[in-house]
Amino acid sequence: xxxxxxxxxMIAKRVFGENRLAWLWNVPATRALLALGFVVLIGCVFNAxxxxxxxxxxxxxxxxxxxxxxxxxxMTLVIVSGGIDLAVGSVLALVAVSFSLVSIHWGWRPWxxxxxxxxxxxxxxxxxxxxxxxxxxxxxxxxxxxxxxARGLAKTISGGMKVSTAxxxxxxxxxxxxxxxxxxxxxxxxxxxxxxxVTVIFVICAGLTWLVLARHxxxxxxxxIGGNEEAARLSGVRVSLTKVLAxxxxxxxxxxxxxxxxxxxxxxxxxxxxxYELTAIACVVIGGTTLxxxxxGIGLTLLGTLTIGYLEKTLSINAVPEAxxxxxxxxxxxxxxxxxxxxxx
Numbered sequence: 001x002x003x004x005x006x007x008x009x010m011i012a013k014r015v016f017g018e019n020r021l022a023w024l025w026n027v028p029a030t031r032a033l034l035a036l037g038f039v040v041l042i043g044c045v046f047n048a049x050x051x052x053x054x055x056x057x058x059x060x061x062x063x064x065x066x067x068x069x070x071x072x073x074x075m076t077l078v079i080v081s082g083g084i085d086l087a088v089g090s091v092l093a094l095v096a097v098s099f100s101l102v103s104i105h106w107g108w109r110p111w112x113x114x115x116x117x118x119x120x121x122x123x124x125x126x127x128x129x130x131x132x133x134x135x136x137x138x139x140x141x142x143x144x145x146x147x148x149x150a151r152g153l154a155k156t157i158s159g160g161m162k163v164s165t166a167x168x169x170x171x172x173x174x175x176x177x178x179x180x181x182x183x184x185x186x187x188x189x190x191x192x193x194x195x196x197x198v199t200v201i202f203v204i205c206a207g208l209t210w211l212v213l214a215r216h217x218x219x220x221x222x223x224x225i226g227g228n229e230e231a232a233r234l235s236g237v238r239v240s241l242t243k244v245l246a247x248x249x250x251x252x253x254x255x256x257x258x259x260x261x262x263x264x265x266x267x268x269x270x271x272x273x274x275x276y277e278l279t280a281i282a283c284v285v286i287g288g289t290t291l292x293x294x295x296x297g298i299g300l301t302l303l304g305t306l307t308i309g310y311l312e313k314t315l316s317i318n319a320v321p322e323a324x325x326x327x328x329x330x331x332x333x334x335x336x337x338x339x340x341x342x343x344x345x
Contacts, residue, residue, distance in 0.1 A: 028288025028296070032303035035286055035336075039310045048317040057313060059194055065309025066202035067092075067257045067264075069302070071276055072283035073202075073209040074253030076301045077246045079284050080213065082226040082293030083132060083139040085247065088254040088280055089273035090150035091124045095258025097154045100163040100268030103180045110182040118255045124150055125251020129244035147277070154270040163268035179266050186263035198260045205253055210298040212249070222246060226293025275326065282329050283308050285336045 043052045051057055071088050078085045099117045102108040108116075124146055131142035166174045188197045213219035221242045224232035233239050257276075262268050287304030289296025308329075315325050 028300055029303070032287045032300055032307070036303055036307045036310070039307050039314065043310055043314040046314060046318050051317045052314065055194070057317065059196070061309045061313035062199050063196040063264075064312060065305050066196065066198040067260055068276065068279050068283055068308060069202045069305035070205050070253055070257040070260065071280035072301050072305050073205050073298060074250035075277075075280045075284050076209065076289060076296065076298055077212070077222065077249050078139075079281075079289055079291060080226050080293055080296055081222045081243055081246045082229065083243065083246065084143065084281070084291070085125075085128060085250050086140065086143040086277050087124060087128055087147035087150055088250065088257075089276035090147045090154065091121055091251060091254040092258040092261055092273035092276060093268075093270055094124070094150045094154040094157075095121055095255045096262040096265075096272050097158045097163055097268035097270050099259050100262045101157065103182060104163065104165055104177060104267075105167050110180070113182070114259065117259050118252055121251040121253075121255025121258065122248050123251070125248040125254070126244060128251070129247030132247065133240040133243035151270070158268060158270045160270065162270070165266070183263045183266055186260060187266070198264065201256065201260060205256060206298055206302060209249075209253075213297055218242060218245060223294055226295070228294075278326075278329060278333075279308060282333050282336075285333055291337065 047053060071092070074088065075085060095117045098120055099113055102116060103110070103113045128139075128143050128146045131137045131145070132139045135142075165177050165179060167177055168174055186197055186201070189195060190197060190200065213222065221232065221237045224235065224237050225239055225242055229239060258273070261272055265272070283304040284296070284301050285291060285304070286307050287296070287300030287302070289300055289304075311328075311332075312325065315328070
């Protein structure tokens with residue numbers, strides 16, 4: 001009898017241990033931390049003759065990932081509600097071109113140029129949300145249409161050329177003007193040059209997005225819609241309005257990313273942001289936010305952004321071609337989705 005009791009205890013310990021490990025793996029933050037740790041480990045191994053261990057490498061990695069992170073914050077709002085937005089890269093380009101045009105060529109005041117840029121981003125998001133929630137068009141199709149339109153509008157506004165400090169005169173000649181002070185401010189560094197202002201902007205955007213999702217009724221409604229839209233509707237949630245606001249918020253954050261992109265490059269490029277929507281989705285999914293909606297959060301998106309940022313930097317310092325980086329990003333997205341599917345099973 002004592003032997004039987006001992007055997008039962010051993011079985012109970014083994015089952016408890018297995019269940020505990022399964023529970024830890026099922027926690028999205030655990031998988032996100034493991035992914036980040038794995039990428040950092042790769043950087044330590046393939047360190048490009050010690051370049052990975054330099055402070056400047058980590059500083060530049062954060063700066064490079066900040067624009068992706070701002071886009072990922074907006075994408076989190078949409079994905080949590082069960083949607084998707086393919087237009088953020090094109091909206092970034094449209095805002096970058098418009099912000100550069102009115103700031104550099106037309107000499108608008110910073111507050112007016114920023115207001116116009118945010119209005120453009122919000123309008124693009126409102127159109128995408130209206131098509132999705134009002135016209136009942138699939139988010140993939142609706143945002144694909146906005147993506148194409150915004151990219152075309154960016155090229156039309158810029159004449160297919162980069163909007164830089166070279167301003168064309170009426171007689172066809174060019175003159176060069178100074179970079180606006182707002183560009184220098186956004187592209188500056190703080191803390192003795194160790195932290196980019198764009199990274200500060202990213203942290204602020206992440207904090208505001210966290211407040212919306214964790215503390216505001218709108219955030220609770222987004223989770224409810226992503227979990228079960230019909231049940232949310234029957235519970236009194238204003239589904240259409242909440243969805244539209246999610247896309248508007250995503251558009252505003254894409255506009256902020258466009259402003260930061262223009263400031264960093266000191267020009268507005270109509271081709272900027274190509275493929276950024278893929279990277280933003282990767283940041284969200286790798287963090288653990290499910291593409292089906294209803295689960296996730298901004299903290300997970302931060303982990304996903306750091307993972308993508310360090311992966312991009314590691315590949316960059318090792319001179320991996322851009323084509324290989326894109327293929328690797330696609331593989332990572334598939335792996336993250338499969339991990340989520342395995343957890344649900």
